[in-house]
Amino acid sequence: MEADSDVPPLVVDIDGTLTDRHRAIDPRVFPVLREWPDRVVIATGKAMPFPIALCEFLGIERAVVAENGGVVFVEATDTLRLEGDKEAAIRVADEYREAGHDLGFGRIDLANRWRETEVVVNIDQPLAPLERIATERGLRVLDTGFAYHVVDPSVDKGRGLETICSELDRTPAEFIAVGDSENDAELFDVAGESVAVANADEMALSRADRVTDASYADGFLEAVAPYRG
Structure with a gap:
């Protein structure tokens, strides 16, 4: 048109x-x-x-x-x-799990299955430890109101x-x-x-x-x- x-x-x-x-x-x-x-x-x-x-x-x-x-x-x-640095985001997710938390999307995890550059965490999960780990890895956490996104600041x-x-x-x-x-x-x-x-x-x-x-x-x-x- x-x-x-x-x-x-x-x-x-x-x-x-x-x-x-x-x-x-x-x-x-x-x-x-x-x-x-x-x-x-x-x-x-x-x-x-x-x-x-x-x-x-x-x-x-x-x-x-x-x-x-x-x-x-x-x-x-x-x-x-x-x-973006997907490997860094994956390391954040791994450390978050090691700290006793969960990404919160179940075993199949359709929220992360097709992601290429970031990791998302269910908004029902604790935010403070996720932000701390992400900051240590040089990443940031976006709160979209529906999920926490671990993203490359670039x-x-x-x-x-x-x-x-x-x-x-x-x-x-x-x-x-x-x-x-x-x-x-x-x-x-x-x-x-x-x-x-x-x-x-x-x-x-x-x-x-x-x-x-x-x-x-x-x-x-x-x-x-x-x-x-």
């Missing part, structure tokens, strides 16, 4: 932004994403198969920032980039969007970004317009250009309403 010059490209988070509080995607967002007249980028803390599947089933071009910027895929240029969603833009001859300043968590803060810093949904955490709220009155997917729909006619 030819881009409408009055509608910017869109970069959007999934959990807490396109979903309800239980992480179920609100079907009302589907036509918005499918019919958006410019490029759509999905930027998430989830492993790459999840945003790729979302794009696939929506029938939109696959341009994704996954694992909080550690994984970037651009279908248009057949580009896949992996950044990666974030903002840099992921910059990577996508370098592949597509665009600039981050062209984009409107919508999100809800501290892992969206750097994305908000580089986007031309940033919107936090009302359920966003304090960091995301403080870095956003505007905040919606509504929460979760209702907030997303409110955020993009000015561009939908």
Whole structure:
């Protein structure tokens, strides 16, 4: 579809932004994403198969920032980039277990099964020892409200969007970004317009250009309403 010059490209988070509080995607967002007249980028803390599947089933071009910027895929240029120290994250997880804790996702652990650059821990597990071990390894812990992500400090969603833009001859300043968590803060810093949904955490709220009155997917729909006619 030819881009409408009055509608910017869109970069959007999934959990807490396109979903309800239980992480179920609100079907009302589907036509918005499918019919958006410019490029759509999905930027998430989830492993790459999840945003790729979302794009696939929506029938939109696959341009994704996954694992909080550690994984970037651009279908248009057949580009896949992996950044960050996965081995260091695994060592953090091993030490966390040795200290008597658990990642909290059960024996199969679908949350970590397909991750390429980071490790996640269930939000029900103790945070303080995880942060201590990660800091000792030169990593940081992101609290997305749904999980604790052990990540390399050299990666974030903002840099992921910059990577996508370098592949597509665009600039981050062209984009409107919508999100809800501290892992969206750097994305908000580089986007031309940033919107936090009302359920966003304090960091995301403080870095956003505007905040919606509504929460979760209702907030997303409110955020993009000015561009939908």
